[in-house]
Amino acid sequence: xxxxxxxxxxxxxxxxxxxxxxxxxxxxYWVGCPSVTYDxxxxxxxxxxxxxxxxxxxxxxxxxxxxxxxGVNFTDVWSVRKDELGTDSMERFSIARPVPGGDxxxxxxxxxxxxxxxxxxxxxxxxxSQFDVSTRRPVLTADSTxxxxxxxxxxxxxxxxxxxxxxxxxxxxxxxxxxxxADIHNTDATTHATGxxxxxxxxxxxxxxxxxxxxxxxxxxxxxxxxxxxxxxxFLGFYDGSASYHENYEERCGLAVSFDLRNWTKTTPYGPRYxxxxxxxxxxxxxxxxxxxxxxxxxxxxRADGAHELRLxxxxxx
Numbered sequence: 514x515x516x517x518x519x520x521x522x523x524x525x526x527x528x529x530x531x532x533x534x535x536x537x538x539x540x541x542y543w544v545g546c547p548s549v550t551y552d553x554x555x556x557x558x559x560x561x562x563x564x565x566x567x568x569x570x571x572x573x574x575x576x577x578x579x580x581x582x583x584g585v586n587f588t589d590v591w592s593v594r595k596d597e598l599g600t601d602s603m604e605r606f607s608i609a610r611p612v613p614g615g616d617x618x619x620x621x622x623x624x625x626x627x628x629x630x631x632x633x634x635x636x637x638x639x640x641x642s643q644f645d646v647s648t649r650r651p652v653l654t655a656d657s658t659x660x661x662x663x664x665x666x667x668x669x670x671x672x673x674x675x676x677x678x679x680x681x682x683x684x685x686x687x688x689x690x691x692x693x694x695a696d697i698h699n700t701d702a703t704t705h706a707t708g709x710x711x712x713x714x715x716x717x718x719x720x721x722x723x724x725x726x727x728x729x730x731x732x733x734x735x736x737x738x739x740x741x742x743x744x745x746x747x748f749l750g751f752y753d754g755s756a757s758y759h760e761n762y763e764e765r766c767g768l769a770v771s772f773d774l775r776n777w778t779k780t781t782p783y784g785p786r787y788x789x790x791x792x793x794x795x796x797x798x799x800x801x802x803x804x805x806x807x808x809x810x811x812x813x814x815x816r817a818d819g820a821h822e823l824r825l826x827x828x829x830x831x
Contacts, residue, residue, distance in 0.1 A: 522749070522768075522828075524787055524810060526796075529826040530585060532811065533560060541565030543762075543821035545813025546576075546605040548667070551802045556581040557641055558811065559606040559619075560823055570595070572602035572696075578619070578641045584802065584809045585825060590642040597646055599626045601695035605665040605798060608641065611675055611715040618715045619644050620652060620677070622664040629692035630655040631662035633679065635716060653679065653710060658720045660684055661691070661703055667800070669741055675715045676774060680737040681708035681723070698735065699761045707738040707752065709775060725769060725777045731756050731784055732767060738777070739766075740800045742808075747772040751799040754785060763793035763815065791817040806830055 535542040546561035562575040574595050579587035595603050603623040610617050616637045625632045634649040653663045661682035668677050683703045691702035698705060707725035710718040727736045732754025740751040748771045753764035765785035769777045780786075788794040795815040802809040808828040813821050 524826055524828070526787075526789065526814070526824075526826065529810075529814075529824040531822060532558075532585070532587060532825050533823040535820040535822055536562065536564075538816070538818045538820050539565075540819030543813065545821050545823050546573075546665075546798050547800050547811040547813065547823055548605055548607045548798075549800045549802045549809070549811050550608050550610075551804050551809075552610060554582065556584045556587070556802060556804075556809070557608050558587055559608060561603060561605065563602075563821075573604050573623075574602075576603050576606050576621075578606075578608065578644070580641070584804070584827070591644055593621075593644075593646050595623070598623050600624045601626070601629070604631075605667075607666040607668045607677075609668040609670065609675055609715060611670060617641050617644075618668075618675075620666040620668060621646070621649060622666060624695045625654065628655065629695040630697070631664035631682070633663060633666050633677075637715075650716070652716070652718055653677075653720060655682075658708065660708075661687075661697055663708065665737060665739075665798075667739060667741070671774065673713070675712045675718075677710045677712070677718060678724070678738045678741070679708050679710065680705050680735065699758055701758050704733070705735040705737065707736055707777075721775070724775050725750070725752060725779075728754070728779065728782055730782070731765070732779075732782075734758060734760065735764065736767075736779075737764070738769070739798050741771075741774070742801050742803065748774060750777060751801075752779075753797040760793075763795040764797040765789075765794055766796045766799055766812075789814045791815055792819050795821070 543563040548559045577592035581587040600623040607620045712718040737753040750769040766787040767781035810826040
């Protein structure tokens, strides 16, 4: 096994920069769920804004696409509010461009208003400023994956195909009350592993099943692969873990390795690799753009006041 692949990646969080701040410095107000791609000289970032429960526009109420030329200063070019989808909440989105010079694909993660289960849809447009959610079409649903819900897509292009990693809620013998809050992740009804789907056109996906299962300790409730980076002669994966539903929303970050993008081995089975210095220690939704040998590491991190903000750490020569 390559020593390059297994070398620890040091992330000095004290050197990170603020990208977006939450609208209020209070628990339950978050901005995060970043997903980033670098395309034709510009960084394209999707992110989500969240509010506490019991507000008129609560939970994941707004998602946006922003662009930047330097990877630090972003300007929104498109956004959607949850009422436009008729949903209780939205979470991570992901952008892909399966054909160079072709349309952009935006994968949407939101709670299906029909059954309160998470699902993933897609919209396409010639530019990221032109997405129209009224044209969305299903990609992966609870029914199509035989799961209790599926969300948080992470996409990558490999050999002309689109790979999509998702966090998938395992099916079980539980009733509809498990979905009463429209967020099964915030219950003890089941656990949530990473699944993999593949597509030749970015529209029709074959779901291949689990590829990163939950563990026995700190990541026994959820193991969500959030980012994959080629390194050495294999791949390095960053994943979010939680020990129980009480840590939902406050996951921390571990590492895994793979040689084929389907079989993953965790290198942090006994504890997270990265922990924030504040409050719950949460660092989640790590995503990385590699530009001219420099890593642009985006992540959502908790603050001392309990809010979450979106930050960037630049790592030259990683």
